[in-house]
Amino acid sequence: MLIGSINGVLVHLGHALVLVFLAVALLALARVAFEFTTSLDSTSELVDHPNTAFGIYLASFLSGTAIALAGTIFGRHGAPLLPASAAMFSEGVLLIVLMRLGIGVNDRLVLTGFSLATEISSDRNCGAAFCVAGSCLATGLILNGSLTGYSDGLVNGLRDTVILWTIGQVILLIGAILYRRLCRFDIHQLIQFDDNAAAGLRFGAFLVGLGLVIRGALLRAPMTEVSHAIQTLVLAIGGLLAFALFYPIGRHLVLWRHSNHDEVDMRGNMSVSVVDAAATLSVALLIAHAIERTLGEMATHAT
Numbered sequence: 001m002l003i004g005s006i007n008g009v010l011v012h013l014g015h016a017l018v019l020v021f022l023a024v025a026l027l028a029l030a031r032v033a034f035e036f037t038t039s040l041d042s043t044s045e046l047v048d049h050p051n052t053a054f055g056i057y058l059a060s061f062l063s064g065t066a067i068a069l070a071g072t073i074f075g076r077h078g079a080p081l082l083p084a085s086a087a088m089f090s091e092g093v094l095l096i097v098l099m100r101l102g103i104g105v106n107d108r109l110v111l112t113g114f115s116l117a118t119e120i121s122s123d124r125n126c127g128a129a130f131c132v133a134g135s136c137l138a139t140g141l142i143l144n145g146s147l148t149g150y151s152d153g154l155v156n157g158l159r160d161t162v163i164l165w166t167i168g169q170v171i172l173l174i175g176a177i178l179y180r181r182l183c184r185f186d187i188h189q190l191i192q193f194d195d196n197a198a199a200g201l202r203f204g205a206f207l208v209g210l211g212l213v214i215r216g217a218l219l220r221a222p223m224t225e226v227s228h229a230i231q232t233l234v235l236a237i238g239g240l241l242a243f244a245l246f247y248p249i250g251r252h253l254v255l256w257r258h259s260n261h262d263e264v265d266m267r268g269n270m271s272v273s274v275v276d277a278a279a280t281l282s283v284a285l286l287i288a289h290a291i292e293r294t295l296g297e298m299a300t301h302a303t
Contacts, residue, residue, distance in 0.1 A: 016073070022085055023069045026092035030065045033096050034058070040121050053120045053129035060133030061099070064140030068095045071147030087154050094158055095143050098165050102139035103132065105169055110135060110176040110207070119192065127191040127200025134204025135172075138211025142168030145218030164232065168214045171236045175210045178244060179203065190265055198264045198273035205277030206247070209284030213239040216288030235291065242287050250283035251276055 035042060045054035072088045072095070107116045119128035146164035180187055190199040217236035263269040264276065 018081060019073050019084065019088060022088055023066075023072065023092070026069055026072075026089070026096070027062065027066055029092075030096045030099065031062065033100060034061055037100055039117050045121065051121070051124050053124045053126050056126065056129035056133050057120055057136075060129075060136040061103070064136035064138075065096065065099050067137065067140035068099060068143035068147075071095075071144035087157075090154060090158065091147060091161065094161060095147075098143060098162070099136070099139055102142075102165070102169060103136060106135040106139070106172070106176075107132070109173050123195065125191065125195050125200075126197040127195055130197060130200035130204040131191065131207075132204075134207030134211075138172055138207045138214070139169075141208070141211035141215040142172070142218065145215035148219050164218050167233050167236060168211075168218060170233075171214050171240055172207065172210060174237075175240050175243070176207065178240075179206055182244075194268075196265070196268045198268045198270045201270070201273045202264055202276055202280075205280045209247070209280045210240065210243060212281070212284040212288045213243050213291065216291035219292055239287060239291050242290075243284060246283050246287065247280060250279045253279050 040054060040057075042054075042058065045051040046058075069092055072091045116128065116132055119125040120132075143161070143165055146161045146168065187199065187203055190196040191203075214236050217232060217239050263272040
């Protein structure tokens with residue numbers, strides 16, 4: 001009995017490791033795609049003229065892509081290895097394309113007002129790098145959640161991934177606009193002209209937190225009918241509103257007698273910004289878990 005159990009574990013582990021190897025190969029492909037789709041030279045920015053801002057940018061792209069690729073392994077532990085690998089490769093290529101598109105969309109619509117390439121390469125602006133890092137990680141989380149649903153066939157699965165990614169990007173854009181409107185200080189001024197890394201980290205953490213909330217709304221989202229897409233959109237908007245409500249409360253946990261805004265925006269206090277980011281992600285995790293529980297209960301009642 002024990003030997004049979006061990007053999008079963010080894011078979012499943014071997015199956016999983018093959019998929020992990022494929023995921024790592026796709027991550028390498030994403031690294032190549034990054035090199036060919038950006039005007040920045042990695043060797044120059046990382047080795048010849050070490051640039052911390054570029055390092056943050058590249059690290060967040062790879063991390064976001066890895067988070068997205070982790071979703072391709074979902075539900076494949078019992079599938080035959082060859083079909084599972086082929087489907088995973090197709091999804092992985094789509095994810096790489098959507099990651100790059102997500103960065104482009106966020107660069108123009110979320111991180112409005114400055115050139116990403118100029119700020120990172122010429123100005124070595126870590127504040128701008130933290131913003132794009134938040135965008136990359138949020139996009140990776142959205143794609144991860146998009147791949148956890150069940151679709152009828154590979155083609156429909158790819159279609160549903162694009163639909164859910166689009167819903168996630170729309171909510172991310174709305175959240176970023178809401179953040180900029182409610183912020184006491186002009187985020188564009190703080191990041192582009194003041195090179196305020198602390199303010200950039202705070203905004204980036206907000207985007208990551210929102211990505212966590214959106215992922216929670218996208219988990220196991222069925223897309224068999226148009227109404228399901230509408231339900232997912234409504235749930236994601238509800239998560240955004242909850243995050244907007246509890247986000248300021250969570251940030252007040254950082255400092256009791258001083259203003260977070262003064263420390264981060266006026267003084268560029270990075271230590272406060274780091275704790276602020278942790279509080280933001282903590283609130284987002286709690287909301288995302290609550291949404292996931294809601295989805296589980298809805299599925300239970302539906303059956």
